Amino acid sequence: MPTIDLSALSLLREALSPKGSIHLPGDTEYSNKRWAVNAEKSAAAVAWPATPNDVAQILTFAQGRAPYTAQTRLHVAVKGGGHTPSGASSSDGGLVIDLQPRMGGVRVDPAEMLAYVGGGALWQDVDEATTPHGLASVSGTVGHTGVGGSLILASLNIGSLTLGGGFGWLTGNHGLVIDNLMQATVVTSSGNILTASGSENPDLFWAVRGGGGNFGVVTEFVLKIHPQNPEVFTSTITFLPESLDKLVPEINAWLLERTSSEIVYIVFASPPGGQPVVLLQFVYIGEPDTGRQKFERFTQLEAINVQTDVIPYIKLNHMNDAFSGHGLYRMLQGNFVPDIPEGLPAPFVSSLLSAWVRFITEHPAATSSIVALELHHHGKISSIPPDATAYAHRNSAHNVMFIITWLDPSFNEHARAATLELNQAFTLSREKHFPSELVNQGGYTNYMDEESRGYNKDFTQR
Incomplete structure (x- = not known):
């Protein structure tokens, strides 16, 4: 396994900016903590860059290029929020570039309706910066998810929410995060610092909008931001599984009438010590009173809890x-x-529920796992020409996400096979209940592991 050459490391430390730093195991600042415990690996060094030039120097060091020729080539991982459960933002014995400590700032220009977001920022940082101005960015749906992204270098393979597309609560009104990306600063594996926009390096700009973190370390995003109501209406209704037969037709009626400001998630969950339940989450991002009125249709159904x-x-x-x-x-x-147009076939939703119940029954270590069916309004996404960005899925579709969660490390060796078996049950049901020409669409990159991801065929042409 490659090691850190201390003479080359000394040169790197001299080349970094005053706020840039690099930490070895045993240092107070060294950390391998990640969102998923199974993604934690012990790196030989963790770098905290503070500028794009710091990132360029660190990449040069990791490749053993001059003036760091004494350093053997290192596996590199780039960490923004550390949310990749595959471990792609970690490195076992390599070097981690952690953007969050020194490159997580957010600056808002309310007059131009733009947010300048550091590659290490979390979405909650963006919200905290934009909300005082009555503005908001399309973002993820979890505040501690990272905004930023990274590259492929040697065996490095990392994505980010933004670079993979970016669904969020505001997607119905404003599209994906990438549809609101106006510019990115990208440090390539060769150490070049490039601006990617519609007028500069347009092919790179095309690629980073949906191509994942495959083209460089993004140290800054410039995002279009939008006026946003300061308050929103939300609700969660809990149903027993046997209520699904009545719930699905009501959801399908809602799908025909919904506006772009309405979002529904259907979640299969199992509370600790309890029986499986179906949760319906409703969010309205416009005026709360209007949202309450639109939500009323779901309260007519028999539920065990309404919040x-x-x-x-x-x-x-x-x-x-x-x-x-x-x-x-x-x-x-x-x-x-x-x-x-017909909505969600009830037998399909029922089969997905059955597959999930079978999964948590056969794998009790993973009973806290959930399945989420995300019903975003797709009009804004579909309005973008399919060849305008590297994001390959402009056709109207819903996301389904399996979040497999467990505490017992003995399940580690079974988790992937069990998850793929659950996904296979979903795939077979989808093929059975939907037109064949619509079922070969792959999945949302940010919800998939590296082996399952599809690639836009236009990549090779660009």
Whole structure:
């Protein structure tokens, strides 16, 4: 395994900016903590860059290029929020570039409706910077997810929410995060610092909008931001599984009438010590009173619990923290469900529920796992020409996400196979209940592991 050459390391430390630093195991600042415990690996060194030039120097060092020729080539991983459960933002014996400590700042230009977001920022940092101005960015749905991204270098393979597309609560009104990306500063593996925008390096700009973290370390995003109501209406209704037959037709009626400001998530969950339940989450990002009226249709159904609330917009991205906290073993898998005029076939939703119940029954270590079906309004996404960005899925579709969660490390060796078996059951049901021409759409990159990801065929042409 390659080691850190101390003479080359000394040269690197001299080349870094005053706030840039590099830390070895045993240093107070050294950390391998990640969102998923199974993603934690022991790096030989952790670098905290403070400038794009710091990133360029660190990449040069990791490749053993002049003036760091004494250093053997190192595996490099780049960490923004550390949310990749595959471990792609970690390195076993290599070098981690951690953008969060020194490159996580956010600057807002309210007059130009732009946010300048450091590659290490979390989405909660963006919310905290934009909300005082009555503005908001399209973002993820979990506040402690990282905004930023990275590259492939040697065996490095890392994505980010933004570079993979970026669904969020504001997607219905404003599209994906990448549809609101105006510019990015990218440090390439060769150490070049490039601006990617519609007028500079347009091919790179095309690629980073949906191509994942495959083209360089993004040290800054410039995002379009939008006026946002300071409060939003939210609700969560808990149903028993046998209520699904009545719930699905009501959801399908809602799908025909919904506006771009409405979002529904259907979640299969199993409370600790309890029986499986179906949760319906409803969010309305416009005027709360209007949201309450639109939500009424779901209260007519027999439920075991109904919670409604009007919350500050800044708290919206913390609504699902109970499902997404740190410190557990995790695996993600995702796929698409075609959005057809008839809505969701009830037998399909029922079969997905049955597959999940079978999964948690056969694997009791993973009973805290959930399945989420995300029903975002797709009009804004589909309005972007399919060849305008590297994001390959402009057709109207819903996301389904499996968040596999467990505490017992003995399940580690079984987790991937069990997750893929669950996904296979989903795939077979989708093929059975949807037109064949619509079912071969892959899945949302940010919800998939590296081996399951598809690639836009236009990559090779560009």
